[in-house]
Amino acid sequence: MFAQAGEAYTPGGDESLHRRVAARMRTEQVTAQASRGDDYGGFAGGNKHSGRGIGGYGGVQFAEVAVDTETGIVRVERVVAVQDCGRPMNPRQIESQVQGGVMMGLSYALYEERILDAHTGRMVNPNLEQYKLAGPRETPAIDVTVLENYRANSATDAYGIAEPSNIATAPAIANAVYNATGVRLRALPMTPAAILAALGKVPARS
Amino acid sequence: MNNFAWVAPRTAAEAAAAASAVVADAMTAAPEAMGCEEAAILKAGGIDLLDLLKENLLAPTRLVNLRDVPGLDAIVEEGGGLRIGATASLAAVAEHPLVRRRYPALSDALAGSASPQIRHVATLGGNLLQRPRCWYLRAQEHRCLRKGGSHCFAVDGENQYHAIFDNQVCAIVHPSTAATVLVALGAAVELIDAQGATRSVALEDFLVPPQRDLRRENDLKPREILAAVRLPPLPASVRMAHLKQGEKDSFDWPLADVAVVVELAPDGNCRRASVVLGAAAPMPHRAKSAEQALAGKRIDESIARQAASAALAGATPLAKNAYKLPLFETLVRRALTKALALG
Numbered sequence: 350m351f352a353q354a355g356e357a358y359t360p361g362g363d364e365s366l367h368r369r370v371a372a373r374m375r376t377e378q379v380t381a382q383a384s385r386g387d388d389y390g391g392f393a394g395g396n397k398h399s400g401r402g403i404g405g406y407g408g409v410q411f412a413e414v415a416v417d418t419e420t421g422i423v424r425v426e427r428v429v430a431v432q433d434c435g436r437p438m439n440p441r442q443i444e445s446q447v448q449g450g451v452m453m454g455l456s457y458a459l460y461e462e463r464i465l466d467a468h469t470g471r472m473v474n475p476n477l478e479q480y481k482l483a484g485p486r487e488t489p490a491i492d493v494t495v496l497e498n499y500r501a502n503s504a505t506d507a508y509g510i511a512e513p514s515n516i517a518t519a520p521a522i523a524n525a526v527y528n529a530t531g532v533r534l535r536a537l538p539m540t541p542a543a544i545l546a547a548l549g550k551v552p553a554r555s
Numbered sequence: 556m557n558n559f560a561w562v563a564p565r566t567a568a569e570a571a572a573a574a575s576a577v578v579a580d581a582m583t584a585a586p587e588a589m590g591c592e593e594a595a596i597l598k599a600g601g602i603d604l605l606d607l608l609k610e611n612l613l614a615p616t617r618l619v620n621l622r623d624v625p626g627l628d629a630i631v632e633e634g635g636g637l638r639i640g641a642t643a644s645l646a647a648v649a650e651h652p653l654v655r656r657r658y659p660a661l662s663d664a665l666a667g668s669a670s671p672q673i674r675h676v677a678t679l680g681g682n683l684l685q686r687p688r689c690w691y692l693r694a695q696e697h698r699c700l701r702k703g704g705s706h707c708f709a710v711d712g713e714n715q716y717h718a719i720f721d722n723q724v725c726a727i728v729h730p731s732t733a734a735t736v737l738v739a740l741g742a743a744v745e746l747i748d749a750q751g752a753t754r755s756v757a758l759e760d761f762l763v764p765p766q767r768d769l770r771r772e773n774d775l776k777p778r779e780i781l782a783a784v785r786l787p788p789l790p791a792s793v794r795m796a797h798l799k800q801g802e803k804d805s806f807d808w809p810l811a812d813v814a815v816v817v818e819l820a821p822d823g824n825c826r827r828a829s830v831v832l833g834a835a836a837p838m839p840h841r842a843k844s845a846e847q848a849l850a851g852k853r854i855d856e857s858i859a860r861q862a863a864s865a866a867l868a869g870a871t872p873l874a875k876n877a878y879k880l881p882l883f884e885t886l887v888r889r890a891l892t893k894a895l896a897l898g
Contacts, residue, residue, distance in 0.1 A: 422802075466712050466713055469708070473694065478688075484804075484806050487805060540802060542875070
């Protein structure tokens with residue numbers, strides 16, 4: 350469907366070809382490819398791209414949420430995070446790192462927003478009172494599974510997993526909100542105002 | 556933050572004598588004059604005051620410490636009601652057995668406010684007298700109406716957390732969750748002046764709407780302290796509840812909060828009701844239409860729905876806060892359901 354003009358799509362093949370092909374695809378087609386192993390750097394041919402930032406960081410997350418459709422409040426009840434980490438040198442610390450990543454992703458999904466005043470250009474919430482971050486009572490049950498992966502990418506095969514563990518959280522929560530309510534939210538954070546508006550419950554101003 | 560002198564009074568009258576200015580007046584002084592004029596400001600828990608100092612919104616020359624005035628934090632029974640000293644901490648009030656038994660809505664409102672650390676330092680008096688949380692008021696660069704400027708930035712700006720009633724001039728919401736319940740309960744405040752004379756005013760009259768004075772939220776005078784909050788005795792047939800909804804459960808300001816106090820007649824019908832909305836208007840907003848919808852009725856699920864809908868009569872939401880309408884409607888219905896154990 351997307352391999353046109355004689356450019357064959359081969360998993361693990363020429364990365365620049367992948368990018369050219371992807372650039373021609375409609376958004377939903379690109380999204381459809383996002384879960385393939387080769388999107389994570391090519392499990393088969395990663396080494397020949399050495400020096401071009403190809404890693405082996407795979408992560409999958411699942412979120413369970415409760416949406417109060419009368420108040421617009423979303424509560425994340427459980428997140429399951431499976432994180433590829435190469436050689437786990439300190440498994441407890443990796444789990445803790447992933448939990449932190451999930452909390453950052455949760456804040457990104459539901460709370461964090463840099464609000465600028467349209468007239469003055471000033472940020473109106475430049476402090477931890479007004480800029481919202483998830484706290485202890487927003488913390489869901491977080492199940493972390495550390496996935497070992499040995500590919501001789503480095504002397505130790507250990508990866509850093511600080512950023513990778515917060516990538517999947519917000520999309521997982523957004524998908525769960527969609528699954529719960531039947532409406533898609535296309536912008537973050539998913540505030541009560543946004544949820545109630547998406548559900549058609551906010552009256553027009555008279 | 557400027558340097559200041561520390562005043563440690565030993566009695567309420569001494570404290571009142573030392574307090575030369577109220578926060579609202581000191582904040583409307585022109586920025587270049589700040590710190591030059593003599594201003595001694597009262598400090599109880601300091602939760603709000605230290606924020607104002609650190610944001611350079613206030614530069615008092617002296618702080619008058621109320622915390623160590625003996626007896627000012629006492630909670631005592633008073634003719635079937637309760638007198639709560641102004642420096643009692645939110646946690647102490649929430650946990651007090653008589654508050655929990657007689658005024659459970661107040662206990663619920665305070666037990667869920669801010670964070671555990673803040674509840675143990677913040678005082679009930681300070682909570683009532685704190686300045687609004689409007690982010691334009693709290694930023695030095697926005698010289699808004701309430702700080703003596705000429706423009707309300709919220710009315711046509713970022714107003715998602717602002718008022719849906721009485722918001723045409725200045726769109727702040729009253730910052731105190733306790734005030735929502737206390738107005739519904741018909742509480743009064745007791746004020747002491749430098750001579751030790753007291754005056755008692757209904758809280759609803761002590762709070763100042765923007766039409767009366769745009770630059771203050773209450774009628775505290777210089778050389779005066781708020782010494783206590785008085786809760787009236789209530790008949791045994793009174794039911795009450797307070798519900799609040801923040802975006803988060805931990806350490807967040809409510810988007811909406813609701814207090815309902817319903818007195819039942821011997822036949823089980825509603826004799827009279829108070830329905831008060833917090834985070835809705837510059838003052839705790841008494842929803843008179845909802846109160847009328849409840850009076851004389853046997854309150855069931857359907858009456859609760861009607862009252863909830865009536866509570867929003869006359870609302871004038873701004874561009875970004877119309878979502879508060881369905882939110883308040885839900886909370887009023889749920890608060891009535893909780894208070895009367897319906898459903």
